[in-house]
Amino acid sequence: MLSKITGETNFYKYKRKIYECFRLVRTFSSSPNKLKVLFFGTDNFSLPSIEVLHKSSLNNLKVSTVGVVTSFKSPSNCIKCYAEANNLQTYKWPIEPDTCKQYDLGIVVSFGHLIPSNLIKAFPLGMINVHASLLPRWRGAAPIIYSIMKGDTKTGVSIMRIEPKRFDIGDIYAQKEIPIAPDVLMPELHTILAKEGAKLLNSTLEGYPESFKNSIPQNDKEATYAPKVLHTLTEVDWNLMTANEVYNLYRALYGYKPLSTRFKDLNIKLIDIRLGPKLNDCHGSSGSIEIIRSEKCFRVRCKDCNSIDVFRVKVEGKRTMTAEEFSNGFLRKCEKSSLVFNKN
Known part of the structure; x- marks a missing residue:
């Protein structure tokens, strides 16, 4: 029964193709x-x-x-x-x-x-x-x-x-x-x-x-597929994503939706980020944050021991701020052991 159905399907596809060719030929000539x-x-x-x-x-x-x-x-x-x-x-x-x-x-x-x-x-x-x-x-x-x-x-x-x-x-x-x-x-x-x-x-x-x-x-x-972008696509999982994956997602959604993550109980939007260097210590926690004052950013560890440098963020309910402002207002108050982005 299956072979019969498949044969009929192929027949109608072939019939439609022939009809399309005749229709185009007729149009070309007239x-x-x-x-x-x-x-x-x-x-x-x-x-x-x-x-x-x-x-x-x-x-x-x-x-x-x-x-x-x-x-x-x-x-x-x-x-x-x-x-x-x-x-x-x-x-x-x-x-x-x-x-x-x-x-x-x-x-x-x-x-x-x-x-x-x-x-x-x-x-x-x-x-x-x-x-x-x-x-x-x-x-x-x-x-x-x-x-x-x-x-x-x-x-x-x-x-x-x-x-x-x-x-x-x-x-x-x-x-x-x-x-x-x-x-x-x-x-x-x-x-x-x-x-x-x-x-x-x-x-x-x-x-x-x-x-x-x-x-x-x-x-x-x-074939590969590119469906409509859902809000969940913006969420960064530092435990599962490499630095390149985070950066590519940022570039892909730039101007459309900012990447999102969480720090303590706050929703954080990552407004301006760049690829950072490979880290010397590969045993730290993914999502851990290091303040780099000389480059006016903070550095986030990804799962592959590479990093993302963050230059501007937006905390929920507040204006967009520089990494220095975020560090002074939020990170400086934390103990070093708690400087980690939460898992979404």
């Missing part, structure tokens, strides 16, 4: 060279992509028309502001299939919503997505954060076809690899990838229809 695109986006990562699409339409290049779908909830939505400032036709999410039928192609960049099947099918050319990773690595909502957090030395951008019901599984049209510098912070890498994603999107569209004909399936066995 559509004009210029594309009418409907853009789906909401944030700063989306902005460079809508800019290159709009520029293409103004310069009479591959794109003839740009419509925009976005959320109207936030008045500071940069995509909505850009669309209105440039007199682009704007639609409030959610939309109906009839709206999609007015365009050739749907383009999704950091939209945050699963697109229903009836919308995907309404576009003659379907929909494509700009994703901030080298798929199939880091499928999901937070690929930039996870690539830094896990210590990757490279990442990139992918242009992929959107499939119904699941995020980031479609065939890949184009990719570009980007190195991750050892000290890069998330906002900087976010900006780099947003710009590179826009360039790759533009070159993919400029290469239409040839660039749409030779997509590459993803290898699901190589």
